[in-house]
Amino acid sequence: MSSDWELLFLSFGPLVWGAVSGTVLLSLASFAIGLVLALGVALLRLSKNRLLSGIARFYISVIRGTPLLVQLFVIFYGMPSIGLVIDPWPSAIIAFSLNVGGYAAEVIRAAILSVPKGQWEAGYTIGMSHGTTLRRLILPQAARVSVPPLSNTFISLVKDSSLASLILVTELFRVAEEIASFSTKFMLVYLEAALIYWVICIVLAGGQGMLEKKLDRYVAT
Amino acid sequence: MSQRDRSPNGGDPLAPVARPDDSVLLAARGIRKSFGDNEVLSSIDLEVRRGEVVVLIGPSGSGKTTVLRSLNGLETPDAGTIDFAGGPALDFARPISKAQRFALRDRSAMVFQQHNLFPHMTVIENVIEGPVRVQRVPKARAIAEASALLDRVGLAEKRDAYPFELSGGQQQRVGIVRALALKPDLLLFDEPTSSLDPELVGEVLSVIKELADEGWTMVVVTHELSFARQAADEVLFMDGGVVVERGAPEQIFTKPKHERTRRFLDRILRPLD
Numbered sequence: 001m002s003s004d005w006e007l008l009f010l011s012f013g014p015l016v017w018g019a020v021s022g023t024v025l026l027s028l029a030s031f032a033i034g035l036v037l038a039l040g041v042a043l044l045r046l047s048k049n050r051l052l053s054g055i056a057r058f059y060i061s062v063i064r065g066t067p068l069l070v071q072l073f074v075i076f077y078g079m080p081s082i083g084l085v086i087d088p089w090p091s092a093i094i095a096f097s098l099n100v101g102g103y104a105a106e107v108i109r110a111a112i113l114s115v116p117k118g119q120w121e122a123g124y125t126i127g128m129s130h131g132t133t134l135r136r137l138i139l140p141q142a143a144r145v146s147v148p149p150l151s152n153t154f155i156s157l158v159k160d161s162s163l164a165s166l167i168l169v170t171e172l173f174r175v176a177e178e179i180a181s182f183s184t185k186f187m188l189v190y191l192e193a194a195l196i197y198w199v200i201c202i203v204l205a206g207g208q209g210m211l212e213k214k215l216d217r218y219v220a221t
Numbered sequence: 222m223s224q225r226d227r228s229p230n231g232g233d234p235l236a237p238v239a240r241p242d243d244s245v246l247l248a249a250r251g252i253r254k255s256f257g258d259n260e261v262l263s264s265i266d267l268e269v270r271r272g273e274v275v276v277l278i279g280p281s282g283s284g285k286t287t288v289l290r291s292l293n294g295l296e297t298p299d300a301g302t303i304d305f306a307g308g309p310a311l312d313f314a315r316p317i318s319k320a321q322r323f324a325l326r327d328r329s330a331m332v333f334q335q336h337n338l339f340p341h342m343t344v345i346e347n348v349i350e351g352p353v354r355v356q357r358v359p360k361a362r363a364i365a366e367a368s369a370l371l372d373r374v375g376l377a378e379k380r381d382a383y384p385f386e387l388s389g390g391q392q393q394r395v396g397i398v399r400a401l402a403l404k405p406d407l408l409l410f411d412e413p414t415s416s417l418d419p420e421l422v423g424e425v426l427s428v429i430k431e432l433a434d435e436g437w438t439m440v441v442v443t444h445e446l447s448f449a450r451q452a453a454d455e456v457l458f459m460d461g462g463v464v465v466e467r468g469a470p471e472q473i474f475t476k477p478k479h480e481r482t483r484r485f486l487d488r489i490l491r492p493l494d
């Protein structure tokens with residue numbers, strides 16, 4: 001029993017370090033890149049040009065219609081067979097960014113469409129171009145609408161990032177696996193890892209709540 | 222009223238940039254517009270002189286909003302011409318360019334039925350957005366001018382409030398100031414009071430009346446006949462996409478020539494009969 005406590009205590013540091021330097025970093029980087037991508041895809045999807053919106057639609061369909069694990073393996077294990085070897089970290093970031101790009105694109109598209117048409121017209125009547133209206137008026141309002149669904153996307157991403165352990169990225173779960181197989185205390189170490197994921201997600205959900213409270217007053221009705 | 226923010230020549234911030242001189246500001250001819258098979262405007266003619274107040278009345282669906290939107294370049298007519306003194310002169314027989322559309326929009330500003338204020342910006346930010354972002358007016362000057370305007374419509378203390386913190390009448394007054402801040406030659410009002418609670422209608426109409434007295438040129442769609450009677454130089458009655466009758470308010474309201482005008486006015490004045 002005392003060795004259980006000892007293991008808990010000794011593994012806590014490495015696990016938290018895995019969470020910070022792996023899980024959190026990977027999630028933040030992928031989410032940031034994925035959001036930029038998603039904005040671009042959402043705008044293409046809304047474009048009147050059939051070809052452009054078709055490309056966006058296709059991309060979203062592929063991302064949402066295939067497992068994230070498969071996407072990850074295609075990039076890390078598949079690409080080398082066509083001569084493209086990508087390291088674990090870049091592979092993970094590419095796969096997760098592409099994934100966020102697909103899911104968040106639909107969120108952003110819906111948020112843009114939720115801004116009343118009168119806001120576009122108010123922009124036009126004060127002389128703004130389509131682009132300026134989008135940037136100054138529509139996107140800031142769409143951003144407020146997308147906070148709850150995008151927070152969910154981010155929380156999912158944090159949990160899904162554990163898949164990166166399967167392509168050798170050192171993050172929270174990979175550290176847990178190593179400690180578990182070394183100590184053979186699987187239950188203990190995996191529960192400890194689960195607890196850390198849980199705490200991260202609770203903190204994120206709390207942040208989401210605060211952000212929503214702050215923003216939801218400034219949305220056009 | 223504070224002197225602080227008045228322009229250096231002591232001019233009233235509510236006064237229009239160009240003095241009314243009775244010359245023709247806007248001439249629209251033969252404006253036609255269909256949505257699919259539905260012909261909404263079938264040859265509308267409209268002439269507005271500088272300083273003139275033109276009021277459009279007519280039943281729901283008669284095309285009043287579409288006329289205003291066409292003048293502001295929010296809608297593209299299928300045919301007809303719109304000429305502003307000093308440009309642009311547009312003939313919708315041919316497709317118009319982006320530059321032409323911007324030139325058209327530049328001449329007028331619209332006040333919407335649903336104020337359409339920007340909910341994520343404060344009152345002052347709403348007002349300076351056009352001048353600063355579009356007209357490249359230095360921010361300090363835009364703020365000074367916007368403050369003077371807000372002061373004149375009794376909203377000086379609300380400059381840092383958000384739209385959701387204002388009453389409907391205050392919101393609509395900000396909407397008017399936002400249009401004024403662009404210093405357009407022509408103001409377009411689309412039923413500016415019809416979404417307001419009855420007790421708030423007066424405060425908005427009195428601002429518009431004051432603008433009319435200051436010499437602003439405007440086209441106003443409204444069902445407020447007492448306002449039209451006091452402020453309008455000309456009243457146009459529209460029905461089914463045509464101007465059925467036009468004339469001085471006294472003539473239209475007391476001796477309408479057309480049966481359709483008479484019936485419409487009857488319905489507004491005596492809705493229960």
Ligand SMILES: Nc1ncnc2c1ncn2[C@@H]1O[C@H](COP(=O)(O)OP(=O)(O)OP(=O)(O)O)[C@@H](O)[C@H]1O
Binds near residue numbers: 256280281283284
């Ligand atoms: N974007 C659009 N697409 C299709 N039909 C439209 C569109 N805009 C207006 N219409 C139609 O055009 C007709 C005239 O509309 P408009 O809004 O100009 O009338 P209105 O005189 O302003 O009416 P109201 O008093 O109800 O505001 C209506 O039948 C309306 O349904």
Ligand SMILES: [Mg+2]
Binds near residue numbers: 285286411412
């Ligand atoms: Mg209308």
